[in-house]
Every structure is written in structure tokens, then in C-alpha cells.
Amino acid sequence: MRLCIYIVTLLLSLPVSAVIETYEFSRPELEARYHRLVDELRCPKCQNQTIADSNAPISEDLRRRLYEELEAGLTDEEIIDGMVDRYGEFVRYNPAxxxxxxxxxxxxxxxxxxxxxxxxxxxxxxxxxxxxxxxxxxxxxxxxxxxxx
CATH class of the missing domain: 1.20.5 (Single alpha-helices involved in coiled-coils or other helix-helix interfaces)
Structure with missing residues (x-):
């Protein structure tokens, strides 16, 4: 019986490991662009996850950098080009x-x-x-x- 309780507790704790970050965007369209871009960019460490899905420290850095660049007024193309320059074409899920x-x-x-x-x-x-x-x-x-x- 105890084993069942441990297994259920373990399974219920899995959502806790999900990526939760909150950024305060100055405009709602920036938040929409942010969510679209984090689903387009691949984690350089995980290689099979977007930076939205990854818990890797580099993904956290990329999400923070993406937020800062959006707030700075960069376009989507400028942001993606910067990521490609730094991490290579691999960082894109849909390569050019x-x-x-x-x-x-x-x-x-x-x-x-x-x-x-x-x-x-x-x-x-x-x-x-x-x-x-x-x-x-x-x-x-x-x-x-x-x-x-």
C-alpha cells in the first residue's frame, strides 16, 4: 500500500518540474511574439526541445535574452538572426x-x-x-x- 502512495505522490509531483517563468511585458503583442518565438527556437543543450519546454540553464538564459530583446524593440528576424549567429542554424526548428x-x-x-x-x-x-x-x-x-x- 505504501508503494502505491509513493508512486501516486511521485506522479502528482511531475507538473511541479514544468518551466514556469513570468515576465512583465510592456505590451500584450510582445507577449504573443515571445510565446511564438520560444516555440520556434530549439534548446542547444537538449536538442529535442524548444526553449519553452526545456529546463536547461541555457534555455533559461535564452528565454531571458529573448524577453530583453523584445522589450528593447528588436524585430523577430533580428532576434532569430542573433540566435543563429551565436548558436548556429541548429537553434531553429524550421531552418532557413x-x-x-x-x-x-x-x-x-x-x-x-x-x-x-x-x-x-x-x-x-x-x-x-x-x-x-x-x-x-x-x-x-x-x-x-x-x-x-
Missing amino acids: SDGATRWLWLAPWIFLGIGGVVWAAVTSGRGKVNATSNEHAKDIAELLQEKSK
Whole structure:
């Protein structure tokens, strides 16, 4: 019975570990931008969470920096560009479609096309090899027949 009580207590305490930060925004639209941006930026340490979901100290710093930059009047693009300059393109959940990321998205399709061409070349060559081997088999059969006579 005690084990059940411990397990229930543990499960009920999980929401306590959630990220709770309160910032006083000067305008409601800044708060809306803040919530949108914390869901767009990835935690550099956790790598699979937004800075809104992460409890890592670096996420806390990024949220505080985001708040300060919004209050300072920076645009969303300036804030994201600053984060990308400091932490790299990885900090964005939706990376910009520039040269490097475009190649990352296109590479599988390019390799699939190359594989298709190679497969077609190999399978079209098999028919010729089989025809040649059939001719050799006939020649061998004729030679064996002549020898057996």
C-alpha cells in the first residue's frame, strides 16, 4: 500500500518540474511574439526541445535574452538572426532554406535517382550476359555431342 502512495505522490509531483517563468511585458503583442518565438527556437543543450519546454540553464538564459530583446524593440528576424549567429542554424526548428539546408533536403532524392540509374544499367546488362551465356551453353553442348560421336 505504501508503494502505491509513493508512486501516486511521485506522479502528482511531475507538473511541479514544468518551466514556469513570468515576465512583465510592456505590451500584450510582445507577449504573443515571445510565446511564438520560444516555440520556434530549439534548446542547444537538449536538442529535442524548444526553449519553452526545456529546463536547461541555457534555455533559461535564452528565454531571458529573448524577453530583453523584445522589450528593447528588436524585430523577430533580428532576434532569430542573433540566435543563429551565436548558436548556429541548429537553434531553429524550421531552418532557413539556404544553400546548405537545400542540399540536405535534396541529397536523398539525388542519391535515389543515381541508385535508379545504376540499377537500370545493371539490370539492362544482365539480359546481354544471359544471352551470351546461353550461346556459350549451346556451343558447349554441340562440342560435347561431337566428341561423344
